Amino acid sequence: MSKVIDGKAVAATVLEECRREVDSLKAKGVTPGLAVVLVGEDPASMVYVGSKVRTCGDLGIHSRKIELPTETTQEELLKVVAELNADPAIHGILVQSPPPEQIDEEEIVRALDPAKDVDGFHPENVAKLALEDPTGFVPCTPAGCMRLIKEAGIETSGANAVVIGRSMIVGKPMALLLMAKGSDATVTVAHSRSRDLPAICREADILVAAVGRPEMVKADWVKDGAVVIDVGINRVEDPSRKSGYRLTGDVAYEEVAPKCKAITPVPGGVGPMTIAMLMKNTIAAASRA
Numbered sequence: 052m053s054k055v056i057d058g059k060a061v062a063a064t065v066l067e068e069c070r071r072e073v074d075s076l077k078a079k080g081v082t083p084g085l086a087v088v089l090v091g092e093d094p095a096s097m098v099y100v101g102s103k104v105r106t107c108g109d110l111g112i113h114s115r116k117i118e119l120p121t122e123t124t125q126e127e128l129l130k131v132v133a134e135l136n137a138d139p140a141i142h143g144i145l146v147q148s149p150p151p152e153q154i155d156e157e158e159i160v161r162a163l164d165p166a167k168d169v170d171g172f173h174p175e176n177v178a179k180l181a182l183e184d185p186t187g188f189v190p191c192t193p194a195g196c197m198r199l200i201k202e203a204g205i206e207t208s209g210a211n212a213v214v215i216g217r218s219m220i221v222g223k224p225m226a227l228l229l230m231a232k233g234s235d236a237t238v239t240v241a242h243s244r245s246r247d248l249p250a251i252c253r254e255a256d257i258l259v260a261a262v263g264r265p266e267m268v269k270a271d272w273v274k275d276g277a278v279v280i281d282v283g284i285n286r287v288e289d290p291s292r293k294s295g296y297r298l299t300g301d302v303a304y305e306e307v308a309p310k311c312k313a314i315t316p317v318p319g320g321v322g323p324m325t326i327a328m329l330m331k332n333t334i335a336a337a338s339r340a
């Protein structure tokens with residue numbers, strides 16, 4: 052019954068669109084530019100930042116990787132943000148999350164020029180998403196999930212959608228996108244305090260798992276014929292791998308997949324879409340500038 056939604060393939064389609072958009076911007080004399088700021092040496096963050104910069108290169112987007120030591124102070128990081136805000140060659144700025152503990156991430160996000168906030172985390176962009184104002188930036192991961200749902204031909208109008216997780220990065224914006232006009236789903240947002248989470252999930256025609264708990268969603272949480280979008284990217288120990296770990300989602304894929312109409316794998320599902328939508332946002336930032 053189950054159809055695997057190939058995030059890598061959909062991301063490749065999005066990146067092809069991006070390539071055309073970059074070419075036409077360049078023909079007008081504008082080269083989109085993205086700055087990626089990484090504070091510290093978190094190994095997962097280093098992988099993600101590397102693939103963002105590599106994808107920029109593939110598309111002809113100018114990128115600047117700024118690597119700062121773990122001990123970087125709030126003032127130093129604010130200064131870097133201010134310089135990037137003022138730099139006309141940079142249209143998009145991303146400060147990789149999570150930063151080290153001495154950094155107040157909320158203050159950093161508020162210091163970003165909202166017109167360069169390609170993560171869509173600045174309060175102005177959060178407000179625009181809630182207002183359904185298309186001049187804002189939509190956070191990349193939920194935007195990627197919506198695109199996957201659309202490309203897989205899933206009807207959202209009138210569907211019961213359940214989002215597990217209420218983060219500002221995924222859960223909350225995902226709920227706003229699903230309930231927005233044009234998508235028109237009936238949305239439930241569940242989280243760690245929700246009573247009888249399995250029962251809530253069983254009502255879902257579309258289930259989005261964004262909690263960061265490896266393989267938490269079990270087969271008996273999922274209705275037959277549901278569509279499952281797995282946002283989790285969890286590293287779990289696996290001595291049989293050379294790296295010593297493997298990636299797994301928030302969904303127990305092996306047991307859940309047979310029940311689904313469609314499901315995203317991890318890796319190769321939502322992750323590649325996050326990067327593709329970041330490229331889209333960067334191009335949009337450049338064309339608006």
Ligand SMILES: Nc1nc(=O)c2c([nH]1)NC[C@@H]1CN(c3ccc(C(=O)N[C@@H](CCC(=O)O)C(=O)O)cc3)C=[N+]21
Nearest residue numbers: 098099145146147148149170284318319320322323325
């Ligand atoms: N300011 C900020 N913006 C972000 O967008 C942001 C962030 N901070 N912090 C961390 C999360 C996570 N994230 C991912 C991007 C791509 C993959 C990805 O490409 N995953 C591959 C596998 C990659 C691997 O092998 O590790 C896949 O799922 O197939 C995963 C995760 C962006 N994030």
